[in-house]
Each structure stands twice: as structure tokens, then as C-alpha cells.
Amino acid sequence: MPSVDSLSTRRDLTVGRKKYAYYSLPAAQEAGLGGIDRLPRSMKVLLENLLRNEDGVSVTEADLKAVAAWIENKGSVEHEIAFRPARVLMQDFTGVPAVVDLAAMRDAMAKLGADAAKINPLVPVDLVIDHSVMVDNFGTTAAFGQNVEREYERNIERYKFLRWGSSAFNNFRVVPPGTGICHQVNLENLAQTVWTAPEGKATVAYPDTVVGTDSHTTMINGLAVLGWGVGGIEAEAAMLGQPIPMLIPEVIGFKLSGTMPEGTTATDLVLTVTQMLRKKGVVGKFVEFFGPALPNMTIEDQATIANMAPEYGATCGFFPVSAATIGYLTATGRDKARVALVEAYAKAQGLWIDETSEDPVFSDVLELDISTVVPSLAGPKRPQDKVELTVAAPSFETALGEVFNRATDAARFPVAGQSFDIGDGDVVIAAITSCTNTSNPSVLIAAGLVAQKANKLGLKTKPWVKTSLAPGSQVVTDYLTAAGLQKELDALGFNLVGYGCTTCIGNSGPLDPAISQTINDNAIVATSVLSGNRNFEGRVNPDVQANYLASPPLVVAYALAGSMRIDITTQPIGQDKKGNDVFLKDVWPTTAEIAAIQKKAVTSAMFAKRYADVFKGDAHWQGIAVEGGQTYEWDAASTYVANPPYFEGLSMEPTPVTDIVEGRVLAIFGDSITTDHISPAGSIKKTSPAGQYLTNRGVESEEFNSYGARRGHHEVMMRGTFANIRIRNRITPDIEGGVTKHFPSQDTMSIYDAAMRYQSEGRPLVVFAGKEYGTGSSRDWAAKGTRLLGVRAVIAESYERIHRSNLVGMGVVPLQFKADGWSKLGLTGEEIVTIRGLSDVNVGRLRPRQDLWVELFRPSDGKMARFPVRCRIDNQTELDYFKAGGVMPYVLRNLAG
Incomplete structure (x- = not known):
């Protein structure tokens, strides 16, 4: 629908020989939106989005005025707006199920007698295959080739499906395996900072904005692209032309001043920023960086800080357009006309910053003098738990007792067949x-x-350390090789294992069997040190309980030291060829050394060459035959891709929503239950329900692959929901893992098996949880699996924003305690739960964020309890989705009608 442009803000911008149409923010101010020149620049991007998409229905003049009023209320007044991103970014773990859903929607459209081709992305979508490579082989020059071969063997069914998708859907491109991590490919090539699109004879210019099916989509904020992670469910709606409803946010300004001290890295800075913002509390808010330190900060450093927005809890961590932005776009080979447009557009719209810029108005401001940053890690379980390097060793000793309930002795155990102990x-x-x-x-x-x-000096990594290097793009290999440093990393076992997201998402691959056996036989609290952004328990490797985030040079240092119990700031990390002690200071480079090599080794020609034909892929990719036409030819024998049941029996009129009457409690969880706990992730155990299902389908255990690789198959994924090895269900407090009790039988069994038994009994299910339910990666299966298990409602003390939205998108109602949480209710799991008022949505009586009552009956003593909850269906759009049975049925009916 074309913009009505009620404020007459459309203008022309000539850059070189090209003319662009755009929606002018200064013109909007002249037309009555007073003071918007003082808005944070991230808010200016939102306002432009509304100006350009004003249609009188989803975006009205009242919405424009509400954004202008932000200058006075600073986001304290709730007002919902409809955001339309310029494009969508996906990685393959989360992207495959989204494409599966699109394929299923095409089938459903055909069954409704409508045009299946209507199911098609309406905005550009890029899917980067980066999450499927695993570190099976390492420490040799052959590791990369061997891992690639294994990746294709494991994932050929998924890759065939994605090859079909790239040809079947318009506006849908696939970046093949082995190219890099989606966020780095986005930073180095896909993002443009200012986007353009044809509109009749004109070309319209507007800010590049993006939503992605990975929470670390925020990394692109470092290049002045406003973007954040959404669930696959939300992304599918955006692809199909649905606006993303959101409340006008508060914007926390983060002022950076000073210069980084010698010996510190961008990683140390981001861990400091993460801890500060977590302490501040910025969930659901924008963070925008400003201050005198920015002009001297590289885009790569900005991207590192922006990347960690999910860890500090913000929707985004935005950096404005600056000279550094222009320099980076030029250095990475962007089109010269586009780079010129970015600068001209940013200056015309008041989005540019330099030393003369006035600070915007913010909801609140934090300040950090970056000269106070010190070398740090984060761990052993959460990215916000910063530990200064000088106290890392004693901090681990404390964690042994307080976190892992382990006696702080120095016992060591021999490893079978090896000459070392651990x-x-x-x-x-x-x-x-x-x-x-x-x-x-x-x-x-x-x-x-x-x-x-x-x-x-002759140092070697310790023999029990599994070392790996998985760069974010092929350009990394080019500049490390040009600098002569790749061979140095190879010599310590940090050989290239693949281009993609590996250890950080649980694709660390198995440890040596003898080491694994020793760890498990003796309950050893083994550790990992990784240059990642996530270290939740059970994520990195099932044998490793303590995980620390650190900068790449510290990763190398700890591989040399071999233990978190060594204070590497004062104790030797090894001995040289003559047996003399070597300390960290002896191998740590200076800032000047790093800068000199970077200036010489990193060239724009590398980016131009690597991205010249980024969608072509290697011989493996090109050799995959494309099967299927407008609809996909589902293979019933596949254990990777299956037609999901979301649209079975779908009619043009939605089935009325019913109240939850005499439901059962499937699980009771504590605080900080992450999507890693809820959603299937990591390796598949042979004894698990998913492992048993695959075994029954004739799949050998060594071919199980990971849950992430099988996200396109609902039968596997629903069996892995709530099956994390570290999750604790308070119904079975003495058992770790995805276990519960079925009532009234009181039989102990897997959560999946209990859910299936309850389904056969016709019982709706409820899950109770504590604070921060659903934090972590934006995993759509955390909501999809919940719904397929028969859960109708989750009752928690608070929610992470993406997961809450995804629950609604799957037709599961998120409810929030108004007062005390479940711990004050004395729950045992035997309770029978009734929640009335949900059916009011059928007749328009259920309002966003309405209060409801939950009734509990405990059969063992006949006691009744009643407590209030807030329905966290937050806006009218979500109510429409809920009434329709979820976002996909809602969109499908709209398109079919």
C-alpha cells in the first residue's frame, strides 16, 4: 500500500548523477513534528520507517505524533507502532524450519483452493548456511576438508531442500556452506546502511533495517543498520508482508569516552559493557552508543559491542553513521555510488555523527571511560558474569564449590592410553x-x-586441549595467511576447521573418547574457553560444565596453560626450549604491533574477491540437484525435513479458542530458563526420545547429527523440547534433565512421553516458570515444540521479549504472575489448573495485557487456590494471531481470502 504521506515529507536527493526519492525527517519537523532533530538516531530510523509506510491503517498520523512526543516522555508512554524491516536475515538452523513452514503454507493454500504462489517473500530474504559445520576433525591441515565432507554427508537432505527454496521462492537467496557466519557476511557484504528499492520510475532511498532469525542479528547495528533478532515465526510474518508490532521503546544512551589501555581488546570492552547494561536492566529497550570515544573506534569494535546486545538484554545496540562507516563500506568493496548515497542520505536526515554533533535526548544515560577496561573473561555459566583476568583462577575455585558443588581439591585422574592426567x-x-x-x-x-x-619460545598447547579456529568469513584466512600468522596458529593446533558458528552453538564435536570417559567417570568439572557470546550450561559440550568467554588471544593463552586453576597473570603458562618459565606478558602483543599488521595485511581486494560470487558455492553445492516445482516434493523417509502438522484440517474460519479447563502441569521451572533449555539444541542422546525415534527409523547413532541440523523435522524436535541435559523440573527435583511425573499415576518419565500421555487423555497442559523465561537465542522451536507437546499456557514471573512473542505466534498464551511467583504456591505438579477468559478473544472481549485468574485444585488435600495473572498478549495484532490459532494460520487465511 503506497504511503499517504500526510505531512508531505517526500523529497528528492541527488547524489552524483543519480536522483533518489526519500522521506525527509527535517521536512517532518517543519510540518509539525517539533523537536525530532533531538531524537536518538535509532528513533529517527523508526520514525522514517513510519513516514514511508504511513497508510492510514497500520501506520497513522497519530503514530508519527507519538514518536515526536518521545522527546517529552522518553518512551515512558506505551504506544504501539508497526515496524516494517527492509529485509530479513536467516541462518540455516533457524532458517530451515521457516522455509519448511513456507513450503507447508504453499501446500495448505493449494488445499484451500487458492494460489500457492501467493506464499512468497515480499521483502528480500538472505539465508546464510553457517550453523551446520561441526568440529569433528581438528588440529591438522586436513581438518577443514574433512569437516566439509562430513557436513555435506550429514546435511544433504536439508541442503537439497534449501536449493529448492532458492529457486522456488522470489526474493530469497541462499549463501552456501563454507562462506562464513551470517552476521559477518551481513557486515562485510549484504548490509548497505542505506537501502534502495524501485517505486514506479523512481528509486526510493531509506535506512537499511533488518530482522533476523538469530538473536545476534544486532551485530549489524555496528554498521548503523537498525536490526535485531526475532523468532522464525515473526520472521515468516515479516517476509509475508506483515508488520512487526512493537512498543515505542525507551532508548538508553551509553556514553563512551577515553581510549583503550595497552593490553586490552574489544572483547574485554564488550564484557564490561555487557555487565554494566545487565546491571542497569535494559530488556526490551534500545541502547544507543555515543560519546568522544566513537570517532576513534573501528566498525569491527562497534560490531563486537553490538553483537552482544542479547547478552546485555537490549533489543539492539545501535551505532550511528560516521566517517568510520563510510571507511568500512569502502574498504569492504561496496559500490561507490552506494557509499556516496550513505553519506549524503545520513547527513540529509540528521543520522550522521562527528565531533561537532550534539548529543541526543535519551531515556537515561550510562557512561564508561574505556581507559578503565581491564582484561576479562565471562563465566562459568552466563555471558554477563564478567571475571577480571587477575582473579579468574580464584573465581573458578569459588565456583567449584558454590556453583558445581565440588570439593576444591587438586585430584587428577589418568586418561586411558595417554601419558597425561586431567x-x-x-x-x-x-x-x-x-x-x-x-x-x-x-x-x-x-x-x-x-x-x-x-x-x-617453543611452547605447546596441552595435550588434553581440543583446539579449533572457525573464522567468520573467508577473508579472515586471507589476512591471517598474508600476515604469516595462519601457519603460527596451525603450529599450536588452531587449524581451520570450517567457516561458521561452531563451538558457541554446541557444534564443538566430541572430545577424545578416553578424555570424555575420564571426565564422566570422575565427575570432573572440565572447562572450555571460547571467543563466543554464549556459555550457558549444557550448550558448548555435554562433557564440559564450566565455560568461559574470552578474547581470541586469551583462548590461545589458555590452550597453552591448560587450566583455569592457573593464574595466567602471575604464573607461567609454559616453559621455553631451555626449560625457563614463560609468562603471559612474554607472548602478549602490543597494540602497535597489531595495528601495523592489520594495516598491511587486511586489504579491500580480499573482500572484493571473496564476495564477487558469494551465492555460487563450491563444487559440493553446485552438484546438488534441485527437485520440486512450486510446491515441495516431501520425502516421507526423510528424518531432516517433514511437512509439519500446523495446517492439518485448516479451514477459512478459525476454530474458536477455548478456556483451559482442568489442565495438568507438565513442568515447573526456576529462574533464567533459556531457550537452550527449552528448545532442542546440541547433540542427540541415543537414549532420549528423539534418539529412540531416529533409531526406530533406522538411523545409526553416529548419524544422529545435532538437533539444530534436524530443525526441519517436527517429530525429532518435539521429542527434544524441554530435553536439555541440565534442565531441572521442580516436579522431579532430584533428577537433572527433561523428566517429569505424570499425574495422577505419579509415573516418572520423559517430558515428551508425559505430554503424549496427557494428550491421549485429552488434557491441556500448563508450564510454570520463574524470572527471565526464554532468554537466549531466538529459537522458534522453543515455542513450536511447546505447542506440539500440547502446552496451552506458560505462567512465568517475566519473559524474554522474543520468546514471549513466539509463544503467542504459536497460539500459546504467556501469562505473568501479578505478585508472588509459583514458589509461594507450594506447587507439587499434581495440581489441576483452570484458566477462564481466554475464550473471550472470540467475541472481542479479551484485551491486550488483560488480567485473568488462575484456579488451582490439589487432589491430595482438596485445597483450592486462586491467583491473578496478566495476559502477556501485548497488542491487538497478537490478539488477532492468537484468535486465529497462530501467526501462520492468520497470514494464510488473509492471503487465501
């Missing part, structure tokens, strides 16, 4: 991995220099 705190995984750091040449060059200095 004990608590030993680093068994040292991985340079994840988009957080592998986008940043300074820290990768620093890692290479540590390796170079260590090699010169």
Missing part, C-alpha cells in the same frame, strides 16, 4: 569461534601474534 578446571576445549570476535581483525591478529611468540 582434573577439575582443565581446559579441554579452546575455540576461536563465534561471530562476536571473528568479525574483528584486531583480536584475530592478536591471537596469531600470541601463537607466533609462543612458537618462537
